[in-house]
Amino acid sequence: MYPESGAEGPSGPPATASGRTPEHTPRRTGEQAGEQAGERAGGQGPGQAQGPPSGPAPGGPPDGPADGARRAFPSALTVLVLVTLAVWAVAFLIPPGSYDHDPDGAPVEGTYHRVDSGRSLTDRLGDLFLAPVNGLYGIQDQSSGEVGPDLTGELYGSAGVFLFVLAIGAFITVVFATGALDLGIARLAHRLRERGALLIAGVMLVFSLLGTVEGFAEETLGFYGLIVPLMLALGYDRMVATGTIILGAGIGVLCSTVNPFATGVASSAANISVGDGIALRAAMWVVLTAVTIGYVVHYARRVRRNPDRSLSGFLPGDREHAVAREEAGAPPELTALHRTVLIVVALVFTFMIFSVVPWASALSGDADADPYGFELGWSFPQLAALYLVAAVLVGLIARFGEQRLSATVVQGAADFISPALVIVLARGVTVIMTNAQVTDTVLHSIEGVVRGTSSGLFAVIVFVVNLPLSFLIPSTSGNATLTMPILAPLADFAGVSRAVVVTAWQSASGWMNLWVPTTAVTIGGVALAKVGYDRYLRFVWPLLAILAVLICGFLVAGANLT
Helix, strand or coil, rough: CCCCCCCCCCCCCCCCCCCCCCCCHHHCCHHHHHHHHHHHHCCCCCCCCCCCCCCCCCCCCCCCHHHHHHCCCCCCCHHHHHHHHHHHHHHHCCCCCCCCCCCCCCCCCCEECCCCCCCCCCHHHHHHCCCHHHHHHEEEEECCCCECCCCCEEEECCCCHHHHHHHHHHHHHHHHHHHHHHHHHHHHHHHHHHHHHHHHHHHHHHHCCCHHHCCCCHHHHHHHHHHHHHHHCCCCCCCHHHHHHHHHHHHHHCCCCCHHHEEEEEEEEHCCCCCCCHHHHHHHHHHHHHHHHHHHHHHHHHHHHHHHHHCCCCCCCCHHHHHHHHCCCCCCCHHHHHHHHHHHHHHHHHHHHHHCCHHHHHHCCCCCCCCCCCCCCCCHHHHHHHHHHHHHHHHCCCCCCCCHHHHEEEEEHHHHHHHHHHHHHHHHHHHHHHHCCCCCHHHHHHHHHHCCCCCCHHHHHHHHHHHHHHCCCCCCHHHHHHHHHHHHHHHHHHHHHHHHHHHHHHHHHHHCCCCCCCCCCHHHHHHCCCCCHHHHHHHHHHHHHHHHHHHHHHHHHHHCCC
């Protein structure tokens, strides 16, 4: 999902608008979404006849800018391979060094000193060759700090996160195979069809909620065939539909609370719980989602009053969509099976949030508070098991049968192998830096920037620094795994919670993915809606400015409160 929803470049699988793993292969590509959006919008449960499409598809496969972007920008995997080679070469030029560490493993400010890594050219070639392997299950020797697959110590690789990504991919794919989520959103849109502002707010709120908990982004490509004709029938333009879909899911990913592909991966790389900082992120989600919905509704009302003020204009036939909507009729009713599946999905995500939140710290405000007896303190191994069990449960409820359930679970894991591999490759880069003992040297070079700055200014600096990084490495999970080992310790020097750094990082990634052309959810979405990318930028830039100011305000407040 915005794996992610971060997102992989359009040359690979569609990227998420920021949060889930954008680099993961969706169940349907942009082209397929354009051809089959009407089918998906109608929803189809197991053994149920397909309902009528909600309207004619708004366009064919992405072309123009999307195709150009595909040819120009490499995939996240390719980017990380190049980064691996570059970091390995640069490590020869950076002098090795080390900090003293406190009992919690955090570097102690002012203790940096030069060391002799003692690694020969053969050792360094071995590090490069084994980087992906070490990124998966490399073991760190506690005395030397070296990472290798045959050492004794603690797991340094990302095996736990790797399996978790595959498990949630299996769960999400099984849920979509039931047709319950698609049909539920289609029913919501139909029920609110006569109340335009409420329809926009309702769809955006659902998309945002899905984005903040599981990185819902590339899945939105299948909803253009439903939302575009519906908005046109209500007197709006195509830009309203585009903003409803892209910004609805995108703002949820930007304000990820427990999104495993953004918050989860970044928290793991920062060595903190995914529940740390959830109160700040939840507050951001409420405020920024409300502001974004208000922005789109304001534009929609303006266009409805005066169509000449439309930024996208109207194509031939757009005004006839009211007739097409009436002919299409209502989507099929939710069956008892669909309702049960939706309830199970809600319970699974609710339980996930409950299991990872450090309730004693969150409720008392004391980071060192003793955990309550009911706290589970789950992490990636337990969550991976949770989603595997939930995938099987949903399949049994939907009466898939053994063969279909097995095939769907395997397909779901296969669809998410790309973001999983991105995480492994990014972790492999940090292994090269760790074995060459240059990570602390890089950290020391940045230490001077944050020394003496206020905690609020530090949080804003982290946000700003991550903006270009999010453009260069659009893969959310890969970006987090690569940058967090350096950014997180900076928080220790600045006296700020590492959770603030995670929030600043994911905010930068999510903000960029609302508009950058390397995000296939955005570039593919405007193509499916037949809205010019330049016109979309004109529409969204005032909101981007507002969001940037609000984000910085939340980061300053969060840093000062920790």
